[in-house]
Amino acid sequence: xxxxxxxxxxxxxxxxxxxxxxxxxxxxxxxxxxxxxxxxxxxxxxxxxxxxxxxxxxxxxxxxxxxxxxxxxxxxxxxxxxxxxxxxxxxxxxxxxxxxxxxxxxxxxxxxxxxxxxxxxxxxxxxxxxxxxxxxxxxxxxxxxxxxxxxxxxxxxxxxxxxxxxxxxxxxxxxxxxxxxxxxxxxxxxxxxxxxxxxxxxxxxxxxxxxxxxxxxxxxxxxxxxxxxxxxxxxxxxxxxxxxxxxxxxxxxxxxxxxxxxxxxxxxxxxxxxxxxxxxxxxxxxxxxxxxxxxxxxxxxxxxxxxxxxxxxxxxxxxxxxxxxxxxxxxxxxxxxxxxxxxxxxxxxxxxxxxxxxxxxxxxxxxxxxxxxxxxxxxxxxxxxxxxxxxxxxxxxxxxxxxxxxxxxxxxxxxxxxxxxxxxxxxxxxxxxxxxxxxxxxxxxxxxxxxxxxxxxxxxxxxxxxxxxxxxxxxxxxxxxxxxxxxxxxxxxxxxxxxxxxxxxxxxxxxxxxxxxxxxxxxxxxxxxxxxxxxxxxxxxx
Numbered sequence: 181x182x183x184x185x186x187x188x189x190x191x192x193x194x195x196x197x198x199x200x201x202x203x204x205x206x207x208x209x210x211x212x213x214x215x216x217x218x219x220x221x222x223x224x225x226x227x228x229x230x231x232x233x234x235x236x237x238x239x240x241x242x243x244x245x246x247x248x249x250x251x252x253x254x255x256x257x258x259x260x261x262x263x264x265x266x267x268x269x270x271x272x273x274x275x276x277x278x279x280x281x282x283x284x285x286x287x288x289x290x291x292x293x294x295x296x297x298x299x300x301x302x303x304x305x306x307x308x309x310x311x312x313x314x315x316x317x318x319x320x321x322x323x324x325x326x327x328x329x330x331x332x333x334x335x336x337x338x339x340x341x342x343x344x345x346x347x348x349x350x351x352x353x354x355x356x357x358x359x360x361x362x363x364x365x366x367x368x369x370x371x372x373x374x375x376x377x378x379x380x381x382x383x384x385x386x387x388x389x390x391x392x393x394x395x396x397x398x399x400x401x402x403x404x405x406x407x408x409x410x411x412x413x414x415x416x417x418x419x420x421x422x423x424x425x426x427x428x429x430x431x432x433x434x435x436x437x438x439x440x441x442x443x444x445x446x447x448x449x450x451x452x453x454x455x456x457x458x459x460x461x462x463x464x465x466x467x468x469x470x471x472x473x474x475x476x477x478x479x480x481x482x483x484x485x486x487x488x489x490x491x492x493x494x495x496x497x498x499x500x501x502x503x504x505x506x507x508x509x510x511x512x513x514x515x516x517x518x519x520x521x522x523x524x525x526x527x528x529x530x531x532x533x534x535x536x537x538x539x540x541x542x543x544x545x546x547x548x549x550x551x552x553x554x555x556x557x558x559x560x561x562x563x564x565x566x567x568x569x570x571x572x573x574x575x576x577x578x579x580x581x582x583x584x585x586x587x588x589x590x591x592x593x594x595x596x597x598x599x600x601x602x603x604x605x606x607x608x609x610x611x612x613x614x615x616x617x618x619x620x621x622x623x624x625x626x627x628x629x630x631x632x633x634x635x636x637x638x639x640x641x642x643x644x645x646x647x648x649x650x651x652x653x654x655x656x657x658x659x660x661x662x663x664x665x666x667x668x669x670x671x672x673x674x675x676x677x678x679x680x681x682x683x684x685x686x687x688x689x690x691x692x693x694x695x696x697x698x699x700x701x702x703x704x705x706x707x708x709x710x711x712x713x714x715x716x717x718x719x720x721x722x
Contacts, residue, residue, distance in 0.1 A: 509522035
């Protein structure tokens, strides 16, 4: 299906170009037609000449929205040739490598792929903007418009969280001739995104049409879209706790009052298939398989030298976390013949130390890597917003005094949800209720602890529960500082031995939008580096 959508987009682009340039020669050609045709024929000829015979003449919102969703959730992981796996998943010490990978990696070795997320402007965001422009003037399309506005906020919050001040209010207006948009402050962007979520979430009308099956998250269920909007509002409000606590409290309370995702049926996810069509496969699993993990039965070494990180594996083992056995395997000799089989036994799971190796060690095969039938399954879903996250946000809101519910209850519900979600990845991801409750009993919420102790426990649980949602883990770590990760200091690293805190705006902006780029560059005063910070980051210079 996705290939059809890309085909549609290509036609739409061709139509725009054709329409623009056909006007240049149409007047001269019309003069030749005057003496040969009647007025009606002349008008018809002009109309025909101004059409691209190979293009659709109108936006098809359903197709474009589906494509935007697919590209958007894919960008949340793959993001270019190397994938953000090689930046955030390793920087956040979920994964490690013995290689000087093409991405920044756990050695902070280069800037490769650190500029690639900017491409979301020309893909998922551009498609979604066509949807908005195509339906905004039709009162009967208010549900489509509202969903597209919410999805736009989701994508833009990733862009600004990763880059700081970015084009926002004037972005995506090239069709109007605005090719050099100004950069807006992250503060202004956040204020508008929160407003957009509130307005869009309250604009749904149950009596009017929706995207229906083209809505890969909810199939047109507007009640679930409202909860997605409020859940995203809660996430964004918490982002502001260290820089605008007043604004954070106001919007957190609004989000909670409006109702957030609380059940497994309400989570925002895209479901995939294990089939021959590449675009039907989970892009995270596909990226991990293509970029790094190969079939051990074929005797192929991991392409980029990747394994799970020692930090993650040791944490799961120390806490007796049953998720270890559904996400992690060690490949061992097949006792029944040639090749290898995977073993999920806790005792042999072993993570590789971040930034410590160059070149494949002799014991490389003894380290843990992703489970082939859960994490690496083509048929697994991409989870975009879950009740594991919202309950952890509620727990934090509770310890801040912004939510009257129990922090302990919300925390425990988050743990249960986060463990249940692995069943969505396949039968081997199922964790029994007994194991879940045993984990909670062994790792109780620290009701009598200090605020910082509670925040650390909540944030560390988020680091585990949101595995594979690299951007959100990276953002929450920057905001809270938890879990406490020890940076690597590999020889030749480009961050001075510190964990990256931002992505880099590509050189194309300096070349094509220099004045606006430099204005924002000078205004922020933090440079354009992996070590630069964004406005809501506590380390941003005030």
